[in-house]
Amino acid sequence: MFMRKIVTVVIIVMSVFLVNNAWGKEISYTLEDRDRLIRVETKIEGIEKQFERIDRRFDSVDKRFEQIERRIERLENIMMWGFGLLFTTMIGLVGFVLWDRRTALAPAIRNNKELEEKEERLERALKEYALKNPDLAEILKHVGLL
Numbered sequence: 001m002f003m004r005k006i007v008t009v010v011i012i013v014m015s016v017f018l019v020n021n022a023w024g025k026e027i028s029y030t031l032e033d034r035d036r037l038i039r040v041e042t043k044i045e046g047i048e049k050q051f052e053r054i055d056r057r058f059d060s061v062d063k064r065f066e067q068i069e070r071r072i073e074r075l076e077n078i079m080m081w082g083f084g085l086l087f088t089t090m091i092g093l094v095g096f097v098l099w100d101r102r103t104a105l106a107p108a109i110r111n112n113k114e115l116e117e118k119e120e121r122l123e124r125a126l127k128e129y130a131l132k133n134p135d136l137a138e139i140l141k142h143v144g145l146l
Contacts (some may be wrong), residue, residue: 123145129146130137140146 126136127139127146130140137146
């Protein structure tokens with residue numbers, strides 16, 4: 001048991017020294033590393049500039065889409081007004097045709113009624129006279145009025 005403790009302590013001490021040595025190593029930074037880092041930074045700056053140009057292009061495309069949307073909305077409004085005006089005109093025309101037909105037929109209907117009334121009166125008069133005149137009665141029977 002004592003031996004175990006000693007082995008454990010020795011292992012812990014050795015691992016501390018080994019880890020300490022690994023951390024203690026110095027990483028050398030050479031001139032070539034510096035040049036490589038500068039090249040990477042310039043490439044990154046170039047890429048950032050390209051992204052800025054792409055962002056500007058996207059902004060201009062967005063503005064163009066907004067302009068097109070406004071034009072489409074204006075066209076939709078014009079079309080809606082046009083269809084509204086067209087349908088209103090059609091309904092007005094149908095109303096005018098109905099009104100004109102009614103007003104044009106009213107005198108003809110009135111004349112027809114007057115003629116029917118005159119025909120009835122004339123028929124009554126002929127029937128009354130036929131009661132007194134047998135020849136007229138014969139004629140009216142032959143025509144189908146009696």
